Amino acid sequence: MAAPLSVEVEFGGGAELLFDGVKKHQVTLPGQEEPWDIRNLLVWIKKNLLKERPELFIQGDSVRPGILVLINDADWELLGELDYQLQDQDSILFISTLHGSRMGAGSTW
Amino acid sequence: MEHSGSRRRERKTPPRGSPGVVGPPCPRPQALQAEPPHGHLVGVIRGLTQSLLGVVVILPASAFSLSLDRPARVLLRRSRPLPPRQDPAMPAPQCASCHEARAALRRPRSGQALCATCFCTAFEAEVLHTVVAGRLLPPGAVVAVGASGGKDSTVLAHVLRELAPRLGISLHLVAVDEGIGGYRDAALAAVRRQAARWELPLTVVAYAELFGGWTMDAVARSTAGSGRSRSCCTFCGVLRRRALEEGARRVAATHVVTGHNADDMAETVLMNFLRGDAGRLARGGGLGSPGEGGALPRCRPLQLASQKEVVLYAHFRRLDYFSEECVYAPEAFRGHARELLKLLEAARPSAVLDLVHSAERLALAPAARPPPPGACSRCGALASRALCQACALLDGLNRGRPRLAIGKGRRGLDEEGPPGGRGSHSRPDPRLRSPSPASRDSSSPLGSDDVGVRGRL
Numbered sequence: 001m002a003a004p005l006s007v008e009v010e011f012g013g014g015a016e017l018l019f020d021g022v023k024k025h026q027v028t029l030p031g032q033e034e035p036w037d038i039r040n041l042l043v044w045i046k047k048n049l050l051k052e053r054p055e056l057f058i059q060g061d062s063v064r065p066g067i068l069v070l071i072n073d074a075d076w077e078l079l080g081e082l083d084y085q086l087q088d089q090d091s092i093l094f095i096s097t098l099h100g101s102r103m104g105a106g107s108t109w
Numbered sequence: 110m111e112h113s114g115s116r117r118r119e120r121k122t123p124p125r126g127s128p129g130v131v132g133p134p135c136p137r138p139q140a141l142q143a144e145p146p147h148g149h150l151v152g153v154i155r156g157l158t159q160s161l162l163g164v165v166v167i168l169p170a171s172a173f174s175l176s177l178d179r180p181a182r183v184l185l186r187r188s189r190p191l192p193p194r195q196d197p198a199m200p201a202p203q204c205a206s207c208h209e210a211r212a213a214l215r216r217p218r219s220g221q222a223l224c225a226t227c228f229c230t231a232f233e234a235e236v237l238h239t240v241v242a243g244r245l246l247p248p249g250a251v252v253a254v255g256a257s258g259g260k261d262s263t264v265l266a267h268v269l270r271e272l273a274p275r276l277g278i279s280l281h282l283v284a285v286d287e288g289i290g291g292y293r294d295a296a297l298a299a300v301r302r303q304a305a306r307w308e309l310p311l312t313v314v315a316y317a318e319l320f321g322g323w324t325m326d327a328v329a330r331s332t333a334g335s336g337r338s339r340s341c342c343t344f345c346g347v348l349r350r351r352a353l354e355e356g357a358r359r360v361a362a363t364h365v366v367t368g369h370n371a372d373d374m375a376e377t378v379l380m381n382f383l384r385g386d387a388g389r390l391a392r393g394g395g396l397g398s399p400g401e402g403g404a405l406p407r408c409r410p411l412q413l414a415s416q417k418e419v420v421l422y423a424h425f426r427r428l429d430y431f432s433e434e435c436v437y438a439p440e441a442f443r444g445h446a447r448e449l450l451k452l453l454e455a456a457r458p459s460a461v462l463d464l465v466h467s468a469e470r471l472a473l474a475p476a477a478r479p480p481p482p483g484a485c486s487r488c489g490a491l492a493s494r495a496l497c498q499a500c501a502l503l504d505g506l507n508r509g510r511p512r513l514a515i516g517k518g519r520r521g522l523d524e525e526g527p528p529g530g531r532g533s534h535s536r537p538d539p540r541l542r543s544p545s546p547a548s549r550d551s552s553s554p555l556g557s558d559d560v561g562v563r564g565r566l
Contacts, residue, residue, distance in 0.1 A: 012424070012432070013260070013420060013432045014433055014434065017433065065454070065455050068417060068420060068421070070213075070424070073213055073225065073425075074201050074212065074213045074214070077215055078201045078202060078213075078215055078222060093424075095424060096432070097416050097417060098447070
């Protein structure tokens, strides 16, 4: 049983364009049975924050290749990626490295 | 007495990825050395003796500093506060270099986990090594930095500015205005902010001024009706290099640098293979263009840095850059190469640098080698056919036949060149250069009268 969590979700490098141009979002994740991890967070983001073209942000159950995820200013690779369990007041930053060209690709795969 | 206990700690050897430039070891951050060790030791010793003997004894730190060195340091280490937000289930590893801060990333090439400070230091050291080992920017060089406002050129300008005193070079920012409404204006605003913040001189060169009124928007309109719309990026690539060269000459630069990173180079290699561009494959992956036939030497100091590291460096250094995509970008062929590369990278992270290294070691079969270049009949630039790429493309635009110089080998109506020549998407073409002063027409750098046709829409 996971208590409600308050986390800050931030988008950069062009990814904010998919979220109405808003970079920082202070969100409160509701309590639920399974603990909150990045996998669930992505599902939540897709349902509640993502405004357009989900295929540019999410691919399968992870982020699209080329989008970096920093949890409290550390690469998520060091923390277990999708399995990292969120804690209260965590800060998750999604930086797109695909800007300048081809952010709007979404066609060939 | 020098307190050197910390240095006896063992360094873990990080796992090595593919061979390549590793760079000098990361210097220890200053914070660790600035700590006064004896003050802590006195406190620890006092506490120990108090608890053991029940007597307050003030002991000179020097008497115990050697013998209590190891256990004292262990005690000290445990008594330091843990880094914030440690997930007990999955703690982040410690920085492999300073062993102090929590690691912020794992370097793609070596797999080493580093904290933000050590990573930034290592990144800068590697760029310095790339420049010095390749003798790219000798002391006294006046360096024109191609600045687009994007992440790569922002990081490039920032790092070079940090390294400039050590290298003995001076920097000028050169920005190219392709005339893309809504996109380039915002990007140029970012460049101007950077120039002001870093106190670097900035020169802006515009397509409209250099190429007889042909902005990219005009080119896009002209090419829109001719089938594959992606060809407008072909023009931009060729003309931008020419514009950058012109801007560099205006500031009397001796070298031109651009912010291409390892991913860009790998994409270029893939694109050249996919298009069968033997000429570029023969040159692709080289560290820089030495400047054939009068062109300014061009190099890419970031070319061994992966794109991820460039983005993270910009993030950790809080650099302000412009990150929207060009409005014409979805049509560029490079996007396909980029998607493929991202998938390959997910399967094999070293694929990016390995591609670049493979291209550097390519030797072409004799039949495939490009012919020795001559001079463009119109502007005098280095060209493998009668007209150089820029002149040929503009020629096509002005004749109302924008696809004239794109595709298999045709460079102008009267030229029947051999098949295999392609429009350009790939990175710097060392054959292009500004014309020599003798052949230069005062109204246009391409030295031709009919290239000055305006408003052909």
